[in-house]
Ligand SMILES: Nc1ncnc2c1ncn2[C@@H]1O[C@H](COP(=O)(O)OP(=O)(O)OP(=O)(O)O)[C@@H](O)[C@H]1O
């Protein structure tokens with residue numbers, strides 16, 4: 001199977017990039033062919049995966065401008081089975097440039113449809129906004145995975161995201177579904193932690209993943225080591241959280257965890 005998942009939440013710093021990198025890497029370690037498309041001009045996924053941009057490296061921005069470049073933009077990462085399309089600050093310009101473009105919502109889809117059969121899962125790491133780049137990601141995706149930080153006001157903004165998803169479904173991508181909600185940065189020491197988890201679960205019981213990603217120092221350090229946590233410290237709690245999340249993701253998608261199918 002091949003599935004495209006946009007990792008989105010217009011709220012900043014909730015764990016989108018961390019989830020993209022570490023769920024992607026864990027699925028790759030489990031033998032799935034994974035591509036991460038960095039669709040954020042902050043390029044945190046690019047850096048977190050250890051990709052150093054060469055001068056002639058084709059990035060997401062150039063692919064959006066000219067989708068025929070997509071194949072040349074893909075780079076291998078240190079994690080076996082995990083490739084990426086890197087981003088750069090240039091992507092900021094796309095928000096403006098696309099305004100007057102014909103089929104401006106489909107630029108990323110025009111890229112991804114050329115390569116989707118080469119991967120089991122393609123994750124698109126979105127920026128914290130609901131602008132045209134995120135709309136492109138939602139138009140391309142089969143599903144949206146929503147990281148939510150376990151904190152007070154966690155649910156704030158989810159209704160805006162849902163209404164954007166609704167609009168994209170109505171006008172651009174009728175088959176778009178919600179993949180699930182991932183609870184991130186759970187802090188055991190926080191007195192209200194469990195209350196917040198229960199509140200989020202009661203908001204959307206079916207959608208919220210069983211696996212909770214805890215706040216973990218190894219997860220926090222791994223981007224500065226430019227590695228997914230599983231390569232940085234395979235035995236850390238953070239690494240185990242993301243492996244379990246990958247297993248739950250596969251279970252929910254009815255994909256066997258231990259298959260060695262590469263097609
Ligand atoms: N489980 C965790 N434990 C410790 N630190 C974490 C965890 N999850 C995320 N972080 C840290 O929190 C910060 C925000 O996470 P992240 O970059 O994944 O959020 P984001 O939603 O992608 O942010 P943005 O909206 O800016 O793209 C990062 O410094 C990241 O390393």
Ligand SMILES: [Mg+2]
Pocket residue numbers: 016017018040044125126127
């Ligand atoms: Mg991010």
